[in-house]
Amino acid sequence: MQNPRTSQTDESTDLLSHAVKIADLASEAARGYFRGALGVEFKSDESPVTQADRGVEAQVRAYLGQHFPDHGVFGEEHGFEGRDCREVWIIDPIDGTRSFLSGHPLFGFLLGHLVDGKPDIGVIGMPAINEVFTGAAGQGATLNGREITTSAQTRLDQSILFVNEGDKIYRDHPTLFDRLMHSGQTRRLAYDCYPHALLAAGHVDAVIDYDLQPYDYLPVLAVVEAAGGVMTDWQGRPLDLSSDGRVISAATPELHGEMLDLVNG
Incomplete structure (x- = not known):
């Protein structure tokens, strides 16, 4: 009989693997738009939204719909689908649209997996500088696969x-x-x-x-x-x-x- 804790760890590792793959896809899509000709609109709060925001989120939603059809999805551009689902993926396709529009390379891609509203997996992708930060409950954090930790600063x-x-x-x-x-x-x-x-x-x-x-x-x-x-x-x-x-x-x-x-x- 399989240990339930081992099963949970295996499931979390599998979800993290998918999350990293999604970050790679999103980064490739974002780089295709970056420093190119962009159609820009302004939302009601005056923040800009571009073809890149919508295009990246659409690709991520397509992947999630294929691999996790029973999970909810909450994205900046296309709203909340499956609000009642216990497991939800949360997406910011271009975190830092103003940076993106101005050619500044420190925009990001954000993806999280929530269980009962609490994140157990997170990914910070930095498409223009080829960095992917990951974090998973009980599994630590990584940068491009290498373990990372916060400083010990207390003051x-x-x-x-x-x-x-x-x-x-x-x-x-x-x-x-x-x-x-x-x-x-x-x-x-x-x-x-x-x-x-x-x-x-x-x-x-x-x-x-x-x-x-x-x-x-x-x-x-x-x-x-x-x-x-x-x-x-x-x-x-x-x-x-x-x-x-x-x-x-x-x-x-x-x-x-x-x-x-x-x-x-």
Whole structure:
């Protein structure tokens, strides 16, 4: 009789294998559009959407429909299908459309697998620089197949801090933005998923982010946690489909606690 725990591990490994294959397909599709002629529209929130966003997500949905017809799919461009399914795939076809449109290579592809709304597998693909970060519960995190872990940094005053969506944080929380600009040993302003990936790989110690959607943070959550990091909302609550889009990633629980203290004054 097969051990149930072994069976679960085998299933998770198989799902991760499919997720990496999907990331490869999505990356190839995105590179076909990158720095080319793009048809661009603006959504109601004034964020741009391109042929690439729709084209990449359509390819991913076709793959998932073929291999996992009983799973739900939630994507940025084509909405939620199978909302009542226990297992759901969540997709951001081009994470960082503004970066993509401007020829900046640090746009990403995000894919997560959720069970009962919680991510157990996440993939951060970086098509233009040929990097794929993976994370799976109980299996650790990898970069291009090589194991990665977060840093051991516990002190904010000695940390490398990335502030994502700094213009929005400055607009809505100017006092917090000022505190952030005087925090950490080194700080950088950035956007999109790559700073969180760098945190999972041990190069960045903390990231604060703002105004995200579930397809922005849930795939990343799986990678950060699998690498040994901590990622929550600004109040320290676990992230789920209904979180408010304000997140903190940190390499260690101690550093995460300092970030929470900083954000909440």
